[in-house]
Amino acid sequence: MVIRGGQNPKIKQLNQYTEDVHNSDARITSDYGVRNSNTDDWLKVVNEDKTGPMLLEDPFAREKIHRFDHERIPERVVHARGTGAHGTFKLFESAEDVTYAGVLTDTSRETPVFVRFSTVLGSRGSADTVRDVRGFATKFYTKEGNWDIVGNDIPVFFIQDAMKFPDVIHAGKPEPHNEVPQAQTAHNNFWDFQYLHSEATHMFMWAMSDRGIPRSYRMMQGFGVNTFSLINAKGERHFVKFIWTPELGVHSFVWDEALKLAGQDPDFHRKDLHEAIENGAFPKWKFGLQVIPEDKQDDFDFDILDATKVWPEELVPIRYIGQMELNRCVDEFFPETEQVAFCTSHIVPGIGFSDDPLLQGRNFSYFDTQLSRLGINWQELPINKPVCPVMNHHRDGQGRHKISKGTVNYWPNRFEAVAPAKPEEGGYVDYPAKVAGIKARMRSKKFQEHFNQAQLFYNSLSKVEKMHVMSALSFELDHCEDPVVYGRLTQRLADIDLDLAQTIAKQVGAPVPQESGRPNHGRTAKGLSQFDYMPETPTILSRRVALIIADGYDAVAYNGVKAALSAAGAVPFTISVRRSPIFAAGEDQGTGKGQKPDHHLEGMRSTMFDSIFVPGGVDSIATLRKNGRALHWVREAFGHLKAIGATGEAVSFVKDACALPGLSFAETGDVVDSYGVVTSNESKPESFKEAVNLVKGAKDFV
Numbered sequence: 001m002v003i004r005g006g007q008n009p010k011i012k013q014l015n016q017y018t019e020d021v022h023n024s025d026a027r028i029t030s031d032y033g034v035r036n037s038n039t040d041d042w043l044k045v046v047n048e049d050k051t052g053p054m055l056l057e058d059p060f061a062r063e064k065i066h067r068f069d070h071e072r073i074p075e076r077v078v079h080a081r082g083t084g085a086h087g088t089f090k091l092f093e094s095a096e097d098v099t100y101a102g103v104l105t106d107t108s109r110e111t112p113v114f115v116r117f118s119t120v121l122g123s124r125g126s127a128d129t130v131r132d133v134r135g136f137a138t139k140f141y142t143k144e145g146n147w148d149i150v151g152n153d154i155p156v157f158f159i160q161d162a163m164k165f166p167d168v169i170h171a172g173k174p175e176p177h178n179e180v181p182q183a184q185t186a187h188n189n190f191w192d193f194q195y196l197h198s199e200a201t202h203m204f205m206w207a208m209s210d211r212g213i214p215r216s217y218r219m220m221q222g223f224g225v226n227t228f229s230l231i232n233a234k235g236e237r238h239f240v241k242f243i244w245t246p247e248l249g250v251h252s253f254v255w256d257e258a259l260k261l262a263g264q265d266p267d268f269h270r271k272d273l274h275e276a277i278e279n280g281a282f283p284k285w286k287f288g289l290q291v292i293p294e295d296k297q298d299d300f301d302f303d304i305l306d307a308t309k310v311w312p313e314e315l316v317p318i319r320y321i322g323q324m325e326l327n328r329c330v331d332e333f334f335p336e337t338e339q340v341a342f343c344t345s346h347i348v349p350g351i352g353f354s355d356d357p358l359l360q361g362r363n364f365s366y367f368d369t370q371l372s373r374l375g376i377n378w379q380e381l382p383i384n385k386p387v388c389p390v391m392n393h394h395r396d397g398q399g400r401h402k403i404s405k406g407t408v409n410y411w412p413n414r415f416e417a418v419a420p421a422k423p424e425e426g427g428y429v430d431y432p433a434k435v436a437g438i439k440a441r442m443r444s445k446k447f448q449e450h451f452n453q454a455q456l457f458y459n460s461l462s463k464v465e466k467m468h469v470m471s472a473l474s475f476e477l478d479h480c481e482d483p484v485v486y487g488r489l490t491q492r493l494a495d496i497d498l499d500l501a502q503t504i505a506k507q508v509g510a511p512v513p514q515e516s517g518r519p520n521h522g523r524t525a526k527g528l529s530q531f532d533y534m535p536e537t538p539t540i541l542s543r544r545v546a547l548i549i550a551d552g553y554d555a556v557a558y559n560g561v562k563a564a565l566s567a568a569g570a571v572p573f574t575i576s577v578r579r580s581p582i583f584a585a586g587e588d589q590g591t592g593k594g595q596k597p598d599h600h601l602e603g604m605r606s607t608m609f610d611s612i613f614v615p616g617g618v619d620s621i622a623t624l625r626k627n628g629r630a631l632h633w634v635r636e637a638f639g640h641l642k643a644i645g646a647t648g649e650a651v652s653f654v655k656d657a658c659a660l661p662g663l664s665f666a667e668t669g670d671v672v673d674s675y676g677v678v679t680s681n682e683s684k685p686e687s688f689k690e691a692v693n694l695v696k697g698a699k700d701f702v
């Protein structure tokens with residue numbers, strides 16, 4: 001059953017523009033409303049049995065082709081590949097001590113939201129699971145107007161000044177001479193730029209960590225990155241950073257999975273979000289603030305307006321005050337997800353900007369880019385339209401929808417029609433910040449320090465996360481052919497950690513640094529490692545588990561595990577050698593109904609599942625043993641550190657498939673947990689519970 005969640009004011013508004021193609025007795029018409037009797041043959045001159053020339057006069061044919069010719073709009077210059085969903089935001093604690101924004105103070109409100117997740121570098125048709133930063137852009141349709149938090153899944157940025165943005169993006173996008181590579185940072189120009197801009201060091205470490213390959217959009221944090229400000233009713237200003245933390249915890253792929261999925265299922269993340277929402281497993285995020293009072297802004301050894309720095313949680317704790325739930329997929333991708341347009345400059349009363357030089361430039365850039373993507377009236381498009389009244393004296397422009405009745409289109413006018421709002425009527429009031437200084441192209445002193453937090457991040461990772469950073473860097477630099485690029489970058493790593501630099505240098509064939517560029521300060525901070533964001537209660541909710549069977553499978557084990565998984569909120573899939581019915585041990589193939597698998601072994605791969613379970617059954621296992629793809633499924637899942645369950649005859653099958661010397665599984669019939677593998681020689685109910693618990697164990701999903 002398809003669950004259509006979220007009947008909020010935005011959805012009601014969108015419904016006015018929505019037509020149901022399936023439940024309609026309408027007939028095809030031209031765009032000017034005339035019923036069309038033939039959509040397949042262009043009007044032609046026909047002479048007896050021969051067709052002559054086609055006639056340009058045919059309005060139906062011309063309209064159809066014209067419409068098609070103009071279907072594409074420019075894709076986003078960055079973040080072109082993405083997917084979106086509707087939802088709601090609810091406050092559980094008012095932040096009225098720091099802001100008077102209704103959306104952050106009124107706990108009785110449910111604010112409609114639209115979120116678009118994206119990769120950054122790839123074009124619109126690129127794969128979802130590439131190594132990249134992920135966009136996390138949220139539009140709140142508040143009663144006081146639209147508020148956009150245009151964030152990423154990484155809390156810092158590559159550059160400090162917006163003027164560098166075209167350079168960092170050009171360097172990351174495909175190279176100009178051959179338009180290669182697609183959606184990859186693994187190339188000379190990207191790493192050349194990273195070396196030449198030491199301010200990028202902190203962010204590239206995050207991008208090389210597991211954060212660069214999230215398991216799901218539903219399992220990543222979101223950060224507003226830039227410093228904004230909040231103003232309270234007393235007129236006091238605080239600086240603020242916005243944070244989203246997922247209820248499901250922060251989880252990633254291992255690189256091999258991500259690489260394979262990019263080919264096996266390029267839409268993996270898109271489908272994951274869609275399936276979860278359609279199945280009613282609505283993803284949720286806690287919404288947090290980090291707040292610094294105005295008079296404390298200089299108390300840190302970093303500049304709080306520098307977007308290449310985090311505000312360590314020990315210094316500025318996160319205060320969680322709300323929750324967002326995504327509960328409704330879009331009805332049509334283009335008018336909603338493609339036409340949604342975010343602007344960092346969209347703020348509501350009680351929220352303000354800061355002098356963060358990246359934010360200031362972004363405030364110019366987003367509005368500007370929407371003009372070339374969507375035209376000047378882009379805010380009238382249904383998905384972008386606020387749910388509160390919009391009224392002003394702007395007029396005309398391409399694609400204007402609204403008809404404003406009246407004789408004046410300027411202010412002031414003799415009728416006093418459409419006047420500015422007074423503060424007590426909710427008019428936006430700018431915070432009267434004092435500004436003084438000289439005009440100069442420079443950055444303040446604290447902006448010059450670029451390595452402390454790169455070290456802090458690296459030091460704070462667990463051992464396994466550090467290993468992942470090392471393999472990511474050696475993969476990336478292996479793809480750079482220019483020795484200048486990988487040699488220099490390896491030297492740069494010595495500014496973070498000598499051991500890291502030496503390991504990478506050996507791996508990629510660069511001169512091995514003998515000294516640290518600067519000694520590692522050895523400090524750590526919480527909230528940087530993904531392990532700090534395990535779900536409060538381990539959960540298997542919405543995880544995909546493959547049950548692999550063949551004819552003669554043990555129905556008790558199969559049904560028991562399937563039921564236990566479903567009861568725990570996981571999504572079991574039956575996979576077999578074919579998609580036509582499979583018969584259990586003892587089931588008569590002539591009279592039995594059999595079990596129709598969801599997929600066959602060649603149609604899917606282990607990479608598309610979080611866990612696999614193989615029930616026993618003499619004949620079933622004999623078949624699977626002879627099937628190379630079945631062996632590969634188990635072996636690959638084991639290599640990707642996934643929880644694997646097996647019962648009865650499947651125990652030795654799993655053991656042989658994993659075929660690792662020194663690895664011993666229990667043969668005694670008892671449940672064991674060895675390298676994430678749970679087996680039982682009997683199909684006992686305890687083993688099913690144990691298998692489900694193991695899958696729940698969050699450690700297996702890191």
Ligand code: HDD
Pocket residue numbers: 076077078079082116117118134135136137150151152157161162163165224225226307340341342358361362365366369370
């Ligand atoms: Fe940006 C899109 C996030 C810096 C210019 N950006 C875009 C999107 C996200 C971000 C999530 C996709 C929005 C969507 O789904 O439609 N960008 C960031 C973050 C940044 C950042 C977190 C650093 C804090 N961006 C940044 C700078 C500039 C831009 C410094 C320009 C000076 N970004 C753009 C853009 C895009 C964009 C070119 C392309 C499509 C769009 O705006 O709507 O204007």
